[in-house]
Amino acid sequence: MAVRLKDxxxxxxxxxxxxxxxxxxxxxxxxxTRQRVLKRAAELDYRPNMLARGLASGKTxxxxxxxxxxxxxxxxxxxxxxxxxxxxxxxxxxLASSEEDPEIEQQEIRAVLGRGVDALLIASCQPTLHGFYxxxxxxxxxxxxxxxxxxxxxxxxxxxxxxxGLMATRHLLSTGKRRIAHIAxxxxxxxxxxxxxxxxxxxxxxxxxxxxxxxxxxxxxxTGEEVGYQGMRQLLRRKTxxxxxxxxxxxxxxxxxHATLEAGFSIPDDIAFxxxxxxxxxxxxxxxxxxxxxxxGLLGERAGKLTLDLVKSRATTLKQIRIKPRLVIRASSxxxxxxxxxxxxxxKP
Amino acid sequence: MAVRLKDxxxxxxxxxxxxxxxxxxxxxxxxxTRQRVLKRAAELDYRPNMLARGLASGKTxxxxxxxxxxxxxxxxxxxxxxxxxxxxxxxxxxLASSEEDPEIEQQEIRAVLGRGVDALLIASCQPTLHGFYxxxxxxxxxxxxxxxxxxxxxxxxxxxxxxxGLMATRHLLSTGKRRIAHIAxxxxxxxxxxxxxxxxxxxxxxxxxxxxxxxxxxxxxxTGEEVGYQGMRQLLRRKTxxxxxxxxxxxxxxxxxHATLEAGFSIPDDIAFxxxxxxxxxxxxxxxxxxxxxxxGLLGERAGKLTLDLVKSRATTLKQIRIKPRLVIRASSxxxxxxxxxxxxxxKP
DNA sequence: CGAGATCACGTTACCGCTAACGCAAATCAA
DNA sequence: TTGATTTGCGTTAGCGGTAACGTGATCTCG
Numbered sequence: 143m144a145v146r147l148k149d150x151x152x153x154x155x156x157x158x159x160x161x162x163x164x165x166x167x168x169x170x171x172x173x174x175t176r177q178r179v180l181k182r183a184a185e186l187d188y189r190p191n192m193l194a195r196g197l198a199s200g201k202t203x204x205x206x207x208x209x210x211x212x213x214x215x216x217x218x219x220x221x222x223x224x225x226x227x228x229x230x231x232x233x234x235x236x237l238a239s240s241e242e243d244p245e246i247e248q249q250e251i252r253a254v255l256g257r258g259v260d261a262l263l264i265a266s267c268q269p270t271l272h273g274f275y276x277x278x279x280x281x282x283x284x285x286x287x288x289x290x291x292x293x294x295x296x297x298x299x300x301x302x303x304x305x306x307g308l309m310a311t312r313h314l315l316s317t318g319k320r321r322i323a324h325i326a327x328x329x330x331x332x333x334x335x336x337x338x339x340x341x342x343x344x345x346x347x348x349x350x351x352x353x354x355x356x357x358x359x360x361x362x363x364x365t366g367e368e369v370g371y372q373g374m375r376q377l378l379r380r381k382t383x384x385x386x387x388x389x390x391x392x393x394x395x396x397x398x399x400h401a402t403l404e405a406g407f408s409i410p411d412d413i414a415f416x417x418x419x420x421x422x423x424x425x426x427x428x429x430x431x432x433x434x435x436x437x438x439g440l441l442g443e444r445a446g447k448l449t450l451d452l453v454k455s456r457a458t459t460l461k462q463i464r465i466k467p468r469l470v471i472r473a474s475s476x477x478x479x480x481x482x483x484x485x486x487x488x489x490k491p
Numbered sequence: 492m493a494v495r496l497k498d499x500x501x502x503x504x505x506x507x508x509x510x511x512x513x514x515x516x517x518x519x520x521x522x523x524t525r526q527r528v529l530k531r532a533a534e535l536d537y538r539p540n541m542l543a544r545g546l547a548s549g550k551t552x553x554x555x556x557x558x559x560x561x562x563x564x565x566x567x568x569x570x571x572x573x574x575x576x577x578x579x580x581x582x583x584x585x586l587a588s589s590e591e592d593p594e595i596e597q598q599e600i601r602a603v604l605g606r607g608v609d610a611l612l613i614a615s616c617q618p619t620l621h622g623f624y625x626x627x628x629x630x631x632x633x634x635x636x637x638x639x640x641x642x643x644x645x646x647x648x649x650x651x652x653x654x655x656g657l658m659a660t661r662h663l664l665s666t667g668k669r670r671i672a673h674i675a676x677x678x679x680x681x682x683x684x685x686x687x688x689x690x691x692x693x694x695x696x697x698x699x700x701x702x703x704x705x706x707x708x709x710x711x712x713x714t715g716e717e718v719g720y721q722g723m724r725q726l727l728r729r730k731t732x733x734x735x736x737x738x739x740x741x742x743x744x745x746x747x748x749h750a751t752l753e754a755g756f757s758i759p760d761d762i763a764f765x766x767x768x769x770x771x772x773x774x775x776x777x778x779x780x781x782x783x784x785x786x787x788g789l790l791g792e793r794a795g796k797l798t799l800d801l802v803k804s805r806a807t808t809l810k811q812i813r814i815k816p817r818l819v820i821r822a823s824s825x826x827x828x829x830x831x832x833x834x835x836x837x838x839k840p
Numbered sequence: 841c842g843a844g845a846t847c848a849c850g851t852t853a854c855c856g857c858t859a860a861c862g863c864a865a866a867t868c869a870a
Numbered sequence: 871t872t873g874a875t876t877t878g879c880g881t882t883a884g885c886g887g888t889a890a891c892g893t894g895a896t897c898t899c900g
Contacts (some may be wrong), residue, residue: 146857147856147857148802148856148857156568156879156880156882157878157879157881158856158857158880159858159879159881160878160879160880162858163858163878163879166858168881170877170878171878171879172763172877172878172879175879184633189601189604189605190605190856190857191545191546191605191607191855191856192605192606193542193551193606193607193856193857193883194855194856194857194858195540195856195857196542196857196858196885196887197521197540197546197855197856197857197858197860197885197887198857198858198859198860198884199544199801199857199858199885200858200884200885202542204585204606206861210572211571212561212567212568212571212574213564213567213568213571213771216563218561218567219562221561221586222561222588225527225561225586225587225588226590229587229595229598229602232602234585234586234587234606235587236583236584236585237570237574237584237585238574238578238583238585238587239571239575240586241575246578249578249822250578253578253583254583254681255538256538256539256540256541257541257542257553257583258540258541258542267829290544294844305519313850316877333853367775385690390615396772396775399775400775402720421746421772422562423770423772423776424779425746426716426748426776426778427772427777428775428777428779430777436632458870463799480616485587495887496886496887497886497887504847505849505850506850506851507850507887508849508850508851508887509848509849509850511887511888512849512888515888517846519847519849520849521847521848521849523847524848538886539887540887541887542856542884542885542886542887543885543886543887543888544886544887544888545855545887546855546856546857546885546886546887546888547855547886547887547888547889548855548887548888548889549888551853670841701868717881755876792876820876841899841900842899842900843898843899843900844897844898844899845896845897845898845899846895846896846897846898847894847895847896847897848894848895848896849892849893849894849895850891850892850893850894851890851891851892851893852889852890852891852898853888853890853891853893854887854888854889854890855886855887855888855889856885857884857885858880858883858884858885858890859878859882859883859884859885860883860884861881861882861883862879862880862881863878863879863880863881864877864878864879864880865876865877865878865879866875866876866877866878867874867875867876867877868873868874868875868876869872869873869874869875869897870871870872870873870874870885
């Protein structure tokens with residue numbers, strides 16, 4: 143059996159509670175006693191039983207994170223970064239993947255709450271608000287990640303997707319393109335906001351916003367490449383071909399580029415592309431892909447800090463954190479000579 | 492406050508323990524009572540408090556997974572797959588990333604064990620066995636993932652890396668290449684075994700194994716591209732240039748290919764490449780990358796099943812699961828016309 | 841018909857830890 | 871000196887479950 147407080151107490155001839163206090167650094171114990179306790183605890187390699195501690199104190203020092211897909215680099219990087227912040231404060235992370243299935247997500251939310259996490263972070267794939275029954279009335283603080291549900295009045299940490307859409311489209315416009323299409327994402331806020339940014343960027347220039355230039359896709363995350371490929375084939379069949387495409391994410395863009403090259407067009411001269419997410423390999427693709435960087439690591443850090451704030455104090459004010467994205471220009475939207483000046487940071491908010 | 496067994500018991504006028512038994516399906520309760528309990532539990536949306544259950548029963552229904560890097564597609568996919576298997580059996584997964592730092596790994600092992608996981612899965616980055624102090628003597632069953640420590644006599648689930656090295660090198664040989672170099676991985680078993688496979692494949696053909704044709708790298712995981720890039724530049728400076736390179740993993744290969752194209756060589760005619768891992772984007776790279784697929788999803792499933800076996804019964808027999816890898820040929824090692832027959836599965840053991 | 845078996849449910853004692861007091865001795869103020 | 875405060879440690883009572891036994895009633899069967 144593992145070492146318990148009781149064992150240390152017996153060895154030292156003090157009471158169990160004294161040991162507990164000494165180890166937790168409660169200012170109620172003489173320095174000498176504390177040192178004796180610490181010494182003995184180290185000798186015995188004492189590890190507090192977090193279950194017991196959690197049960198007694200009502201805090202588990204665990205946060206829960208539910209993501210739609212761990213394989214998606216965005217969520218993987220987010221989880222990694224979040225984990226780092228939490229670890230440094232002694233917090234653990236319990237992770238669940240909903241596989242983009244609202245049902246599974248519900249299950250996982252129940253399961254994770256049952257495990258008594260101190261806070262819950264959810265990148266939800268619920269199509270409607272309805273699915274949040276059971277989280278709202280809970281006392282466990284929760285934070286929405288990446289996909290917001292404005293009606294929910296919940297804490298939120300994510301990308302400024304409207305800015306991303308605006309930025310991407312403005313960039314394509316700045317290269318002289320005018321017939322800009324959009325392969326859109328799912329109807330979560332992330333997809334909707336990027337789309338809104340796209341539309342507003344066109345309006346700024348008084349360019350027509352054609353519904354036929356927007357390809358809608360309910361589910362993009364899992365099969366982005368295929369969706370991009372099929373979407374692009376549709377666009378190429380239109381009488382007026384686009385001369386640039388803003389894709390919801392990088393995977394979609396990769397698929398779209400594939401379809402474009404297959405059809406014999408040149409990139410970026412005939413058609414330029416920009417994605418979103420700035421995946422690790424963007425530089426090494428057949429056509430290095432321009433993209434909008436979401437500063438995912440920073441997102442994870444911010445979410446971690448907010449989590450710690452929430453569990454420590456009852457910070458009731460609603461936090462809505464939206465990180466400004468960054469434009470990264472590569473060959474898919476710029477002629478080689480221009481692409482040499484690779485990265486251009488946007489102004490900070 | 493959340494609903495407790497006590498609340499249900501009070502409502503129904505039975506004792507707490509009756510409710511507990513009814514919910515756990517213990518065959519000691521009349522069907523009628525059980526139904527009443529189930530009904531009321533559903534109405535109140537009862538969720539068992541896993542902390543209390545864990546404390547009382549000694550089982551937490553949580554497994555711990557410690558990986559060096561969540562961002563690495565291999566570990567992300569493994570975690571995803573493992574999580575799926577565990578979820579279907581009501582098990583949770585607590586995740587920790589060691590950031591490839593043995594110290595952090597140690598901390599995390601302690602932390603995760605303190606949380607009372609029923610089993611621990613570790614893809615370790617310990618350079619020596621020494622770091623496992625504290626895991627071995629523990630009663631918690633543990634499984635090594637991907638990187639084996641043969642001296643430890645622990646359960647292991649991973650790729651057959653020797654076969655991977657053999658397969659990759661044989662493939663390059665089969666395309667007529669003879670001066671085959673190797674950009675090797677870290678000195679864990681995964682790296683060492685792939686290297687051994689490489690060497691044996693050359694020996695089979697009685698080809699010389701030159702130390703100068705092997706580039707060693709202590710830490711490849713995080714900065715694979717850079718390591719591959721620098722390693723390849725070294726190789727290109729040698730008097731006898733290689734005509735093919737087997738890279739420890741895909742990221743390394745991507746970097747190496749970059750260096751090669753930059754130096755003005757053509758792929759695969761001047762120099763062919765093969766990586767290992769078969770990352771998602773391999774098809775869409777500047778030069779589509781031949782690779783060894785590790786069937787990561789399958790690995791996760793196997794690890795999940797082994798975990799469940801271990802926590803359920805005291806399966807004492809040592810399990811060593813090594814999944815046979817699969818060769819995937821793309822343009823980096825084959826002329827376009829041959830590359831059309833894209834995927835070729837290896838013989839099953 | 842009575843003794844053991846079976847059924848359906850209850851009591852008790854923890855699991856390891858913490859919150860919230862309790863309390864004696866030492867220190868301090870007046 | 872004396873009451874009030876501080877210091878340092880201990881007691882008690884759970885947290886929400888589960889394990890391991892009770893226990894009283896009904897059933898079974900020679």
